[in-house]
Amino acid sequence: MIFRQLFEPISSTYTYLIACEQSGQAILVDPVLPAWQRDLEVLQNLGLRLAVTLDTHIHADHITAASRLKLETGSAIAHPAVDALTCVDRPVQEGEPLQFGSVRLDPPYTPGHTDGHHAYLLGDRVLTGDALLIDGCGRTDFQGGDAATLYQSIHDKLFSLPGETLVYPAHDYEGRRVSSIAQEKQRNPRLGDNKPLQAFVDIMGGMDLPYPKFIDFALPGNRACGMCPDETPEHIQEYCDRISLTRQG
Ligand SMILES: [Fe+2]
Numbered sequence: 463m464i465f466r467q468l469f470e471p472i473s474s475t476y477t478y479l480i481a482c483e484q485s486g487q488a489i490l491v492d493p494v495l496p497a498w499q500r501d502l503e504v505l506q507n508l509g510l511r512l513a514v515t516l517d518t519h520i521h522a523d524h525i526t527a528a529s530r531l532k533l534e535t536g537s538a539i540a541h542p543a544v545d546a547l548t549c550v551d552r553p554v555q556e557g558e559p560l561q562f563g564s565v566r567l568d569p570p571y572t573p574g575h576t577d578g579h580h581a582y583l584l585g586d587r588v589l590t591g592d593a594l595l596i597d598g599c600g601r602t603d604f605q606g607g608d609a610a611t612l613y614q615s616i617h618d619k620l621f622s623l624p625g626e627t628l629v630y631p632a633h634d635y636e637g638r639r640v641s642s643i644a645q646e647k648q649r650n651p652r653l654g655d656n657k658p659l660q661a662f663v664d665i666m667g668g669m670d671l672p673y674p675k676f677i678d679f680a681l682p683g684n685r686a687c688g689m690c691p692d693e694t695p696e697h698i699q700e701y702c703d704r705i706s707l708t709r710q711g
Pocket of ligand 1: 521575
């Protein structure tokens with residue numbers, strides 16, 4: 463298996479490239495709109511064909527590059543079925559693994575950050591999206607988020623994995639790239655050391671986070687599988703992609 467972790471600095475997002483060496487089929491998990499050309503370069507350098515793009519959830523802090531990459535490569539758009547997006551080619555749900563050549567990806571349903579969030583398990587690695595971050599977790603105060611639900615998802619679907627399972631999050635804001643289930647169970651300040659449910663709910667309820675600056679544009683853009691809304695203001699155009707705006711127009 464080929465595995466690459468790619469960083470996009472505007473939204474501090476990790477995109478994951480996973481591919482089967484034998485068949486040359488590749489998947490991109492959580493591709494980000496301004497970085498689609500980088501993704502194509504990496505695919506080309508590795509001699510891979512993009513079969514599918516796959517998102518962990520409807521993002522609020524960036525727009526997926528799913529549609530742009532489909533336009534460029536013919537890749538299929540996969541996304542959690544529960545979000546019921548009409549632009550999706552391959553709805554994904556727990557219990558129905560995706561297979562690409564020799565690569566198998568299992569999609570455990572992990573709601574709580576959003577109500578449609580899934581993590582993706584690749585043998586001894588798990589892509590945790592925004593459910594579980596390194597020493598943290600995704601916020602739970604919008605998009606159907608719920609702290610108690612997130613606690614249950616993390617405990618039932620992620621902390622139940624073997625301790626040596628490597629944790630690859632969708633974001634990190636301090637340059638950390640990988641953790642493990644054992645490390646998060648032990649030292650995650652919100653969840654580790656057997657933190658009880660009520661303590662977690664209290665932490666999440668007391669965070670007083672600012673309103674996400676891109677959410678009003680990211681949500682409709684991502685419900686359309688990666689279209690930057692026309693009315694996106696100038697000061698946040700960096701989240702979009704002028705080439706795609708003009709070429710798709
Ligand atoms: Fe998110």
